[in-house]
Each structure stands twice: as structure tokens, then as C-alpha cells.
Amino acid sequence: NAGVTQTPKFRILKIGQSMTLQCTQDMNHNYMYWYRQDPGMGLKLIYYSVGAGITDKGEVPNGYNVSRSTTEDFPLRLELAAPSQTSVYFCASSYSAASGSETQYFGPGTRLLVL
Amino acid sequence: QQQVKQSPQSLIVQKGGIPIINCAYENTAFDYFPWYQQFPGKGPALLIAIRPDVSEKKEGRFTISFNKSAKQFSLHIMDSQPGDSATYFCAASGPSSASKIIFGSGTRLSIRP
Numbered sequence: 001n002a003g004v005t006q007t008p009k010f011r012i013l014k015i016g017q018s019m020t021l022q023c024t025q026d027m028n029h030n031y032m033y034w035y036r037q038d039p040g041m042g043l044k045l046i047y048y049s050v051g052a053g054i055t056d057k058g059e060v061p062n063g064y065n066v067s068r069s070t071t072e073d074f075p076l077r078l079e080l081a082a083p084s085q086t087s088v089y090f091c092a093s094s095y096s097a098a099s100g101s102e103t104q105y106f107g108p109g110t111r112l113l114v115l
Numbered sequence: 116q117q118q119v120k121q122s123p124q125s126l127i128v129q130k131g132g133i134p135i136i137n138c139a140y141e142n143t144a145f146d147y148f149p150w151y152q153q154f155p156g157k158g159p160a161l162l163i164a165i166r167p168d169v170s171e172k173k174e175g176r177f178t179i180s181f182n183k184s185a186k187q188f189s190l191h192i193m194d195s196q197p198g199d200s201a202t203y204f205c206a207a208s209g210p211s212s213a214s215k216i217i218f219g220s221g222t223r224l225s226i227r228p
Contacts, residue, residue, distance in 0.1 A: 004158070033215075040124060042204060042220040043159070058215065090158050103149070104216060106158030 001026050004107035006091050012113045013081040021076040021110050023091030031094045032074040033058075033104065034066065036087040043090065049074055081114045088112070117142060119207050121219030128195055129227050136190045136222045138205035143186070145207040149216070150179065150190050153202045162203070163190075195226045 007022045025032065030051050035043040035058075045058030049068040063085060065077040074093075078085060089110045094102040120139045128134045138148075149164035165172045165179040165188065172179045176193040192199055205219040 040220060042121075043218040045215055048215060092158070103161045103164075106160065108156070108158050 003027065004091055004093055004105050006089075006107035006110050008110060009108070010111045010113075012115060013078075014115060015081060015083065017081050018077070018079050019081070019112075021078070021089055021091075021112075023074045023076065023107060024072050025074075025091075025093040025105070026072065027093060027095070027105065028071060029093035029105075030071070030096050031102070032068065033092040033094075034064070034074070034076045035090045035092065036060065036085075037090060037109075038087050046076065046089075078112075083114050086112060086114045117217055119205060119217050119219040121205050121222060123222060124220070125223040125225075127225045127227060130195060130197060132195055132226075134192050134195055134199075134224055134226070136203055136205065136224070137187065138189065138219050139185075139187045140207050140217075141186065142207070142209065144209040145217075146210060147208045148179070148181065148188050149206050149208075150177075151204045151206060151218075153204065153221075155201075159204060192224075197226045197228050200224060200226050 004025045033048045034046040037043050044060045046064050047066040049055045052068050055066050068074050091107045092104040094104045122137050126134050150162045151159035152162040153159040163174045163177050165181050167183045178191045181188045203222045206216045208216045
């Protein structure tokens with residue numbers, strides 16, 4: 001199993017440009033998550049999904065959109081990039097979270113720089 | 116109420132020492148407290164986790180101590196090694212339809228040879 005894979009690894013965007021961060025998992029996990037990690041700020045949840053066709057906002061959703069058309073894929077869309085979106089983005093997945101104790105498995109991250 | 120406060124922000128320990136990282140929470144509905152370890156350039160990975168019905172959990176050189184009444188928990192690393200140098204995140208989650216994890220701000224640990 002490859003686990004959680006993310007592409008690209010690094011990207012530079014100009015202000016106002018758009019892009020899609022790709023995330024794929026091959027563990028047949030129901031739950032998927034997008035986080036951003038800023039220095040000294042921990043991980044902030046952007047969006048999450050509990051299954052195909054179902055998504056919901058996390059703590060910091062403004063400026064982002066997601067979709068979940070399949071169990072495996074959970075892309076994150078930035079429509080109008082802003083310098084405040086410069087960060088490292090992590091995708092994660094878990095089998096189920098009904099008990100509140102399922103391990104989240106993280107991808108390697110995408111480093112995004114908006115200039 | 117949803118915050119998890121973590122300290123210190125950074126920590127330097129000599130090899131063989133016992134680094135201790137502390138976390139505090141406010142939401143008494145939290146019932147799962149994992150610790151994640153992150154190496155540079157990598158995603159976080161689950162290290163060890165505890166539930167509030169026990170006061171301590173050990174896995175190898177890593178120990179979580181949990182104080183339910185104080186709403187605090189801590190990570191101890193016994194006989195620390197340079198390979199333990201990483202960023203450590205405490206976290207908390209509670210029973211919900213998606214069990215979103217609330218992460219602490221992280222501790223950058225450096226173990227000197």
C-alpha cells in the first residue's frame with residue numbers, strides 16, 4: 001500500500017492564481033481530512049469528508065473548496081491564491097472516526113508559496 | 116474550549132536525558148489523546164495514544180502520563196536518542212460523527228549527542 005499520496009510536493013503560485021492539491025489514499029478509508037501547517041501554529045483543519053459525496057468545513061475553510069467524488073480521492077482547490085495561503089498542506093485519512101479513536105494517516109505534504 | 120495548549124515550544128536535551136512535553140485541555144468531552152511525531156519534510160505519524168480511564172501508558176521508551184482532574188497530559192521519552200529529534204504534537208478528540216482532532220501547537224525537540 002502506498003498509503004496517502006499528495007501531489008505536487010512543492011508549488012509557487014502568483015497572487016490570484018488557482019490550483020488543485022491532489023490527495024489519494026489506497027487504504028479504503030472512509031474519512032479524509034485537509035490540514036494546513038504554519039510555523040509554530042500546529043495543524044489547522046481546513047475541510048474534512050466522512051465519505052464520497054459528503055464534505056464539511058473545518059476550522060479554517062475560507063479560500064478553499066473540496067470535493068469527494070470517490071472514496072480514494074479528496075482534492076483541495078484554491079481559487080484565488082493569497083499570500084496568507086502560503087503554508088504546508090497535509091492530507092490525512094482514517095478508517096472511521098465513529099469512536100473518536102481511529103488513527104489518522106498523513107501524506108507527505110505539499111509546500112505552497114504564494115507570491 | 117476546543118484548544119489544546121502545548122509547552123514548551125522547543126526543547127533541547129542531551130542524549131540519555133528525559134524530555135517532557137506538556138499539554139492541557141479544557142473540553143471534558145475529549146476522550147482520546149494521541150501524540151503525533153513529525154520528522155522534517157514528512158507528515159505527522161501516530162506515536163502513542165491514551166484514553167482518560169488510565170493514568171499512564173507506556174510503549175517502549177515513550178510514556179504518556181494523564182491527569183484527568185487537572186485536564187493535563189504529558190509525554191516522557193526515556194533514554195532519549197538523537198533519532199528522537201522531531202516535532203511532537205499532542206492532540207485531543209471526542210465522540211462525534213467525524214472526530215476531528217484538535218492539535219497542539221507542537222514542540223520541536225532536539226536531542227544532542
